[in-house]
Amino acid sequence: MSPFIATPSQTVGPFFHFGITTDNGLGSLAASAVGERLHLRIRVFDGAGIPLPDAMIEIYQANAAGEYGTADFSGFGRLATCADGSCVFETIRPGRVTSAGGGVQAAHINVCLFARGLLRQICTRVYFAGDPDLEADPVLALVPAERRSTLLASQADGASGTWEWQIHLQGPAETVFFDL
């Protein structure tokens, strides 16, 4: 066995804001990127249905062409949730991503959640409701059909550019989390 075993994770705790979420600019990914602009409002709830006012959310996504980490689009965002458990990223709709193992993944945004009470980050991803590519998505196919809707953002009011998505850490609507 390798002597180099990964350093253990520890909770981000409640006091991270002055350390790592001082730059609100990390909520605005769109800038000069090409693509369909949107706002993604993520709201986080605990097992009692109480919003988390002290979570940190990081997102990582492809550009409109389905490519990661290009020169003109970092695809990375980071925000703390506010008192109502929400944060809003301004970004673009990612393109379909071709998996290393072949196959095409529907447009999605990778999401990492850190919070007091979580000893390590939890990872999930959000898709866009109504996307015809969802049917053939190989990662959604790993998820029991009745839980897939926990990974779908929906448009707040019809055609507006705001997508809403709720993360439930526990309960009947518990969001699907992935082991990566």
Place this chain on the structure above:
Amino acid sequence: MNDIRPGEAKSQPPLIYPAYRSNVLRAPSRPLIRVPANLRDLAAPVYGYLPIGDGDRDLTRQHAGEPLGERIIVSGRVLDEDGRPVPHTLVEIWQANSAGRYLHAIDDHPAPLDPNFTGAGRTMTDADGRYRFVTIKPGAYPWRNHPNAWRPAHIHFSLFGHSFESRLITQMYFPNDPLFPHDPILQSIPDPRAQERLVSQFDLELTEPEWALGYRFDIVLRGRHSTPFESRA
């Protein structure tokens, strides 16, 4: 299988650990769904390639005067699971002041703030994966997890590494702290040897005469140097 990580099960804290009270309503209750390696988005966020100033890595020089407390140097190497250095990756830290108080609105511990200490720093690892901060030793502080609960002195660390799976947020502790056995956050790590990896070591080589004590803290990030799509077997 590409996905087996020997030793990890006991070296990482579990998701569910009720002795840490905040965990009870926040830990997901259902099993994580395993994503095969060839379906993961393994590229790393391109983040942190920002100018780092001297004040970012020297937390004692961010204000008009020097902070109170024991001046220390914290330095180490960031490696991957093959023991190779992780160069040019962002390392962020945040911590309480020497009295155990954070510069944070919700910290109501009745200990003084220090007008000369913020407690946040950032740097990039060099070509050999090394980083170095100058700061002051943080104080222990009480919290409300259980009666007479105190956190051992610690510095929070945040690292990205070079793949999505290497993202790590952790805490660095100081040697021989008597609070270790009473701290559910550290004790959540099942393997005592893994707990020890979070304890920095006093290092006379890092110590600068008549100026500051040195503590070494090496960090291993998940992932290997080889491209993710090569066999790990």
